[in-house]
Amino acid sequence: xxxxxxxxxxxxxxxxxxxxxxxxxxxxxxxxxxxxxxxxxxxxxxxxxxxxxxxxxxxxxxxxxxxxxxxxxxxxxxxxxxxxxxxxxxxxxxxxxxxxxxxxxxxxxxxxxxxxxxxxxxxxxxxxxxxxxxxxxxxxxxxxxxxxxxxxxxxxxxxxxxxxxxxxxxxxxxxxxxxxxxxxxxxxxxxxxxxxxxxxxxxxxxxxxxxxxxxxxxxxxxxxxxxxxxxxxxxxxxxxxxxxxxxxxxxxxxxxxxxxxxxxxxxxxxxxxxxxxxxxxxxxxxxxxxxxxxxxxxxxxxxxxxxxxxxxxxxxxxxxxxxxxxx
Numbered sequence: 001x002x003x004x005x006x007x008x009x010x011x012x013x014x015x016x017x018x019x020x021x022x023x024x025x026x027x028x029x030x031x032x033x034x035x036x037x038x039x040x041x042x043x044x045x046x047x048x049x050x051x052x053x054x055x056x057x058x059x060x061x062x063x064x065x066x067x068x069x070x071x072x073x074x075x076x077x078x079x080x081x082x083x084x085x086x087x088x089x090x091x092x093x094x095x096x097x098x099x100x101x102x103x104x105x106x107x108x109x110x111x112x113x114x115x116x117x118x119x120x121x122x123x124x125x126x127x128x129x130x131x132x133x134x135x136x137x138x139x140x141x142x143x144x145x146x147x148x149x150x151x152x153x154x155x156x157x158x159x160x161x162x163x164x165x166x167x168x169x170x171x172x173x174x175x176x177x178x179x180x181x182x183x184x185x186x187x188x189x190x191x192x193x194x195x196x197x198x199x200x201x202x203x204x205x206x207x208x209x210x211x212x213x214x215x216x217x218x219x220x221x222x223x224x225x226x227x228x229x230x231x232x233x234x235x236x237x238x239x240x241x242x243x244x245x246x247x248x249x250x251x252x253x254x255x256x257x258x259x260x261x262x263x264x265x266x267x268x269x270x271x272x273x274x275x276x277x278x279x280x281x282x283x284x285x286x287x288x289x290x291x292x293x294x295x296x297x298x299x300x301x302x303x304x305x306x307x308x309x310x311x312x313x314x315x316x317x318x319x320x321x322x323x324x325x326x327x
Contacts, residue, residue, distance in 0.1 A: 006035040006181065007144035009042040009083065012060040013050060016067040017203035018277075019188045019196035022246055027148055027183050029072035037078035038142050038309060041065060041302075044083050044090065048131045049118060065298055067206055070288035081305035083138070088313035092320060093130075093137035096163055099170060100133050104162065108132055109155050118199065136160040139178055141313045146181040154180060172323035174316075186246050189239035193221040207288060210278040217274040222266040223259075233259035233266075240269055248276045 010016070010024060031037050041064050046057065061082060073080055083089055105111065106129070115123050139147055139160050149157055157180050164175040187195065190202025197203070204216050223238045225231070235241040235256040244252050251272075258264040291298060321327035 003036040085306035
């Protein structure tokens, strides 16, 4: 029986952090057991906001690939590749860009919010405006059935479906409309209490050694109303407690009780959490050490993944070009 195909990608904008691990990668590890999964490192997408900062791009791609493999992505169970190694993505993106109305792109919810968030960068480029078109090409080039997304990403997937419908209407029925594999995951706060994001420099990388994890956890903000050790706390507003709910669910009740009664202080809570995270990441670090010692294996995995991906992508692109009249 043919498995349903899943497509998802991640940008190489630095080493992956705990938010990436909980929000995407651990879900991918489970999906690869049941579906025909294509996972890619979205290096073209990285250029949409970091086009002027590419000195570390090659290293970033390598680090993300190591992070994915060390976190459990198995090239024997899925297709793992680098986006730019499959040029069919770019060619289909060009075709889609010819038929996508500008208002569709301007109404994407994250378009204006991202410009405001990254106001120090010049994002007045076609690449930034048109990245949802490239995203549509990424998905449709493999005729993916399912795309794992959070609720905030549903408008992006709907735009992909609209582009597929418009192409099919204008030319020929080529692209199936992908469905969302809606994933619910906890939002992991960064060390400063805001959303964990590399742009905020508040992340804990999954490759951080235990001593670095301890330092980062040690500076995490806690309950702002708890000034003194004897003050009673409010765990539900504490970023540190949010980590217990993800990484040590069996401890949440006891930790919340001790916090509310001031039986333990924030320093104690952070020390325990640092140990919990170190234990959680230990197997990932062990696999990472082996991968770092064998760079040839990493190149082999990405090359083999790209070759597999191109088989599907080339066939779909040919269908699309024939439908348009280009082949």
